[in-house]
Amino acid sequence: MTSAAAPSPPAGPPARRRGSSLKAGERRLAWLLLLPAFAAVAALVAWPLYVIVQMSLRPGRALALSQLMSQPLGLANYERVLNLPALWAAYGHSAVYTVGSLIPAFACGLVFALLFHRAFPARRWLRSLLLLPWAVPGVVVSITFLWMLDASYGVANAMLRDAGITRADIAWFVDARTAMAAVIAPTVWKSFPFFTITILAALQSIPASLYEAARVDGATARQQFVHVTWPGIRRPALLAVLLNALWTFREFDIIYASTRGGPAGATETLGILVYREAFESFRFGTAAAIGVLMLATAAVFVVLAMRFLREEFR
Amino acid sequence: MSARARRWLLFALAALVVAVVLFPVYWMVVTSLLPSSVVLSRHPPLLPPPGQVSFAAFAEVFSRRPVLTWILNSTLVVAGSTAVSLAISTLAGYSLSRFHTPAQKAAGAALLLTKMLPGSLIVIPFFVMFTTAHLIDTRLGLIVANVAVGVPFATWMMKGFFDTLPRELEQAAAIDGCTPLQALWHVILPLARPGLAACGIYLAIVAWSEFVFARTLVTKADLWTVTVGLQSFVGEYLVDWPALMAAGVVSLVPMFVLFLLLEPFLVSGLTSGAVKQ
Structure with a gap:
């Protein structure tokens, strides 16, 4: 079918003039319009990133920028951080949290998208309702699950009791053995709509004629999925996985608002560790060093993922 | 069957x-x-x-906690940051969509990359910078911090919308004697109104949900936003769950209204990688 990519370059609007042939006036306008965004990004993204790298290279506890920049340069922060057991634990927690959230969120997102792509009454309304969790602030998601998973009065334990599964008061967020699962649950709830949205849009772009042809050829539902549906949604679905992996990797609100990384560091991901190091221990230098390592990890992941995606879409 | x-x-x-x-x-x-x-x-x-x-829990939470103050603070921060981000991003998105220079492609990639920055990390230099600039404990500081997050993705979203508008529009306007800026103002922007609305709603949802900046860059309780106020219940010796859930419901109502307005755009045209914070 369409697995052999067409030799033409990616279709963009044709006949766009190249930069060199832009008229001087147009070029000036182009830059003028970009200027405020450039200024904002330079002042509020590039400069802060530079400050982070500077901080990570300056041992000491200075809080003011001027004080900080007068500290001598050195690698002591990195030395301290790399010998920190909490750092390696946080790497592990981040990996478990990211993968553990991503898989169920993707599975739910895919299944719901396939269901809501079918025609049935009131579909538009039900679809809006299904996607609502996406718009719930992380903090609100967090406190809602904190209440539902409360040990004594939580509705989750009540349901387990009524179903006769367990009589124990499971303290989901407080017990170190269940805390990770407890922070993953709200994360999945908030992030599956993104997959549903992306995959629904991709499903809409698959021509109905492909399904008709498959039916004429006697393809089963499963064969239709493997040979028509999945090739049609694979690219946006994998991109969505990549983006969501990055967002989950840096997630802060849901975990901090429920456990603050506890109990005993059981849910302390890198994003939480960075924050606690800076604003609970007031060690900005080591926090910045952890942050630099975190960014480097994300960058390595993106490079590897892009290589994989490029192979995939060749 | x-x-x-x-x-x-x-x-x-x-x-x-x-x-x-x-x-x-x-x-x-x-x-x-x-x-x-x-x-x-x-x-x-x-x-x-x-x-x-x-509705006792609602009455209680409004009388015992400054919920209205939190809502006011959140509203001011959301309005300010959404307006500023939208203005900056509309111009930049238009430029990226219409004029292709190599430098602008690099700028687009840079904007996209900034979406990957963890909020709990970028808040550290913000704290240091804002201390120096006396922006700690101000709503203006929160607006500025939200603009940093909003501009990159809103620019990409607006670029996506402008890409769907044919270039012939400006050419026709030029023949009628419009300067490029007049064409943008009188021809393109009115047509991009649905895009502007969707982008603005999206910015508002993200800013209303924002937590780490508000939690860190503001220490005075009378400047707390809704998310910080809600989180302050957690960790109290006895959590008043009905009151907390009532405050949560109040905080969700504007989000759900905005979301139902935004939802048609989400599924149809908006999924080209731009959506989500």
């Missing part, structure tokens, strides 16, 4: 899925409507007993 029966079966299945998925929201509402004596039970009723339903 007839096609009709199959449709209704699918409807039943979809309704069941929605019911399960929205249970946390339902439970939040139920809890907010019941007195503590009913809620704090090892076997809470899944359907609220009609005689017990009351």
Whole structure:
């Protein structure tokens, strides 16, 4: 079918003039319009990133920028951080949290998208309702699950009791053995709509004629999925996985608002560790060093993922 | 099975899925409507007993906690940051969509990359910079911090919208004697109104949800936003769950209204990698 990519370059609007042939006036306008965004990004993204790298290279506890920049340069922060057991634990927690959230969120997102792509009454309304969790602030998601998973009065334990599964008061967020699962649950709830949205849009772009042809050829539902549906949604679905992996990797609100990384560091991901190091221990230098390592990890992941995606879409 | 029966079966299945998925929201509402004596039970009723339903928790949370102040602070920060981000991003998105220079492609990639920055990391230099600039404990500081997050993705979103408008529009306007800026103002922007609305709503949802900046860059309780106020309940010795859920419900109402306005755009045209914070 369409697995052999067409030799033409990616279709963009044709006949766009190249930069060199832009008229001087147009070029000036182009830059003028970009200027405020450039200024904002330079002042509020590039400069802060530079400050982070500077901080990570300056041992000491200075809080003011001027004080900080007068500290001598050195690698002591990195030395301290790399010998920190909490750092390696946080790497592990981040990996478990990211993968553990991503898989169920993707599975739910895919299944719901396939269901809501079918025609049935009131579909538009039900679809809006299904996607609502996406718009719930992380903090609100967090406190809602904190209440539902409360040990004594939580509705989750009540349901387990009524179903006769367990009589124990499971303290989901407080017990170190269940805390990770407890922070993953709200994360999945908030992030599956993104997959549903992306995959629904991709499903809409698959021509109905492909399904008709498959039916004429006697393809089963499963064969239709493997040979028509999945090739049609694979690219946006994998991109969505990549983006969501990055967002989950840096997630802060849901975990901090429920456990603050506890109990005993059981849910302390890198994003939480960075924050606690800076604003609970007031060690900005080591926090910045952890942050630099975190960014480097994300960058390595993106490079590897892009290589994989490029192979995939060749 | 007839096609009709199959449709209704699918409807039943979809309704069941929605019911399960929205249970946390339902439970939040139920809890907010019941007195503590009913809620704090090892076997809470899944359907609220009609005689017990009351709005006492709402009255209590509004009288005991400065919920209205939190809402006001959030509203000011959301309005300010959304307006500034939208203005900056509309111009930049238009430029990226219409004029292709190599430098601008690099700028686009840079904007995209900034979406990957963890909020709990970028807040550290913000704290240091804002201390120097005396922006700690100001709503202006929160607006500035939200603009940093908003501009990159809103620029990409607006670029996506402008890409769908044919270039012939400006050419026709030029023939009619418009300067490029006049064409943008009188021809393109009116046509991009749905895009501007969707982008603005999206920015507002993200800014309303924002937590780490508000939690860190503001220390005075009378400048707290809704998310910081809600989080302050957690960790108290005895959490007043009905009151907390009532405050949560109040914080969700504007989000749900905005979301229902935004939703048609989400599925149709907006998914080209731009959506989500």
